[in-house]
Amino acid sequence: MRITLRKLLVVCVTLLALGIVVPAPWRAAGLRAMPPAQGSAQVRTLPAGQRFGARPGQKGATYYSLESQTTRLTARFADTVVVAERRFDGGLHAKVHDADGNEVGHFNVDRIDDANDVLQYVRQDGKILQAFREPGVRPTLDWVNRQAYSLWKDRVDPATAALQWQDGLMRPKGAAGRDVEKETLELQTEWANGLVAKTVRRSVARREAFKGRTVNGDVLVSRLTRDGVDVGAVNWYVQDRLLMWDFPGLTKAYLGAEHVGQSGAWPFTPDMTWLNLQTIAFYHFKTVMNANGFVARAQTPSPNRLLQFFAPTVHADEPGCDGLHWLDGTVLRYCCDMHDTCYAKNGCSSTSWWQFWTSWTCDFCNAWVVSCFADGGSPPQWGMVY
Known part of the structure; x- marks a missing residue:
């Protein structure tokens, strides 16, 4: 009898221990049935087809995409x-x-x-x-x-x-x-593909940048090299809010506040870091476009192939140009920006590419942007600081 009571006591203690360590089936089921608490905030929806940019003054996705490919940044102070x-x-x-x-x-x-x-x-x-x-x-x-x-x-x-x-x-x-x-005197950005952009701060007396446009005061001068060879330069005139660039054989143009914002003002304040990345962007995007252009011309032409090639590359509502414009915060893709402006003024959409039966005006925007990528365009008189 004493042995039986002892065994019974051992069994009870064992069962009690198991009850503490191992949850009962009904309890385990209850735990599995209760998923982790999740937020119940209302989903914010966006109108179909409407474009949205970052808040003014904030850098956008393209800026950070380019910045992420910078391997070394050297800042020189006094x-x-x-x-x-x-x-x-x-x-x-x-x-x-x-x-x-x-x-x-x-x-x-x-x-x-x-x-x-x-x-x-x-x-x-x-x-x-x-x-x-x-x-x-x-x-x-x-x-x-x-x-x-x-x-x-x-x-x-x-x-x-x-x-x-x-x-x-x-x-x-x-x-x-x-x-x-x-306080930054010089900034050098070392990027992918052997590209190095260096910006220095200078000051110029009153001068004519091109016919009808005078500049003076502080100017940020960025020079770009590839594998040690000069490939182009960009100027940012601080007081005059004027951007000029020259990449021989690729693109040469200028941009003022009147071109980049509906309010007639730059939506952000360019600095040395931005100028280096913008200098790299001009060269990188233009050379990529030129390379893709030759590939496209070597293929059998067809409306569908043109659509697939041009639309993702130069239409800012598609991935190829999405974010590559000043509306996303900073980095400028000149031809894409002008194309967007043309589209906005004429009510065009992503379905308007090379469809003459819907809108000749939209076709003009598309033809113009391809021409823009092809030559860049600039005034005959050019007075950049190199």
Whole structure:
């Protein structure tokens, strides 16, 4: 009897333990039947066929697509040089050198997950500052350079500094504003395919850029090389809000505020980083278009083939040109932009390509944009700064 009670006690304890460790079938079923809580926000829909750009002043998808192909960015200031590089794992790294070439600090952006990055600044004396990225900050090589420069310039001591976010940068609390762009003397962007764009800041006396258009004051001059050979240049006249470019044999034209926005003003403020990427974009997109054009002419012509070739390439509502226009924030695809304007004025759509039975005006827009890609066009008198 004593043995039987002991066995019964052991069985009860065992069953109790199993009940704690292993959920009963009905309980397990209940757990499986309750999926993780999900948001119940209303789905936002968009009118079919309506185009939307980024908010004014914000950079768009094309800008970041081009930026992601930058391998090294070198910023030269009066008293320091900052070099940022993209690592194979997607992280960003910048080194700060003083006027004598000595490394005086470095800055890292390490991706933790889709929502979090850890920022680490290491001073020359080995002191380390670590912080989480602000949600509204999008790390790029340009941002890494600016942040590393500011931390070094502010002489931040990780042990005592009280930092706050100021215009997208970590700064000591109460620090006076800093215009890193104006303090940048030279910026070099090393991109894919052997392309290197370098922008310097200059000043010109009053001069005639072309007939009927005078310029003066600060000008950003960007020169592009491919494998060490000059292939073109771009000027941005700061006060006159005028962009001029010249890529011999490819494209040569100008663009003013009257061309890029319905309000008659640029929807963003160009800076050195943008100018280098825009310089690369002009050359890259034009050479790609020329290469595809030769391929297309070698094929058997047909309306359907023309549709498939031209529409995705130069129509901004299709993937080939989608985002490659100033409405997405910054980067300009000149011919696509002018084509969009022509379409908007005449009520054309993506189904209007080379369909003369619907709209000759739309065909004119299409023919014009192909011609635009073919030659670029420019005034006969040309006064760029090289």
